[in-house]
Amino acid sequence: MHTTFALRRKEIISNDLPVAEILDRWPALKMESQICAEFHRITNLNLKNHFFAVLDQHAPRLQSLFRKKAARTGKVSDVLSQLFRTYDLQEQVNIHVRRAVVLHGLPSYLHEDTSTFIKTWDMTHSDEPDIREVPLGLLLIRASSTDATFFCPEKIAVLIEGNIIIDFTTLADAFVVLFALTYALHLNYPKCLANTFDFIQKVLMGLEDGKLRPKVLSLKNDLLAAE
Secondary structure, eight states, X not given: OOTXXXXXXXXXXXXXXXXXXXXXXXXXXXXXXXXXXXXXXHHSSOHHHHHHHHHHHXXXXXXXXHHXXXXXXXXXXXXXXXXXXXXXXXXXXXXXXXXXXXXXXXXXXXXXXXXXXXXXXXXXXXXXXXXXXXXEEEEEEEOSOTTOOSSSOSEEEEEETTEEEEEESSHHHHHHHHHHHHHHTTOOOOGXXXXXXXXIIIIISOOSOOOOOHHHHHHHHHHHHTO
16 A cells, blocks of 8 residues: 555546545555544644544643533523433543544534434434435444443444445544545545534644634634633
8 A cells, every 4th residue: 555655646636536546546544543544644733643542632721611611601602502402411431432522512512413424323213324415424323221321322433425435433443434535536525514614624633724613713712721
């Protein structure tokens, strides 16, 4: 993969090929280790080390900001309030749950709707998930475990062009690999989550530090004000 990097980038960027064709030609890009390696070749960043370090650093402050917004009135506040009611009922809150509540809350705080990005599939109720119209997203999967929760489903799959590409056991792992695939496959961010991906890219990952969208800039300033 390293020796074919230049050829692969030229093919992916210059040819308007469906993702399925690209992945048929470069099947290693469906493997977590190779997705992370490709992201490193493009950005010179260690994907998971950097993302988790910065996410964990800001998670307490982000939770605090989200809770303050949840205490107000309005549609965004209602969504965040319901999110934290569910979170506060968790019997065990580990690092994966703390990361998940931040990643679930971030789009709402930035006034974005995840209904077309995050899908759910209860395998006990249907044989196949309804993902045909999802260009880029995540699928929360429940198979049979009674211990599965909203924050910790049994599996979380990465979706591209209505297909499951790879799956994980935590939301944060699935989210960051999906982010990496937008670089590896030269994909546009979901329009419904433009602010969220802008925040991930430019604030958390420190990539392409250009002009921030107004809501992203406001959130960045709130984070810096607490440091």
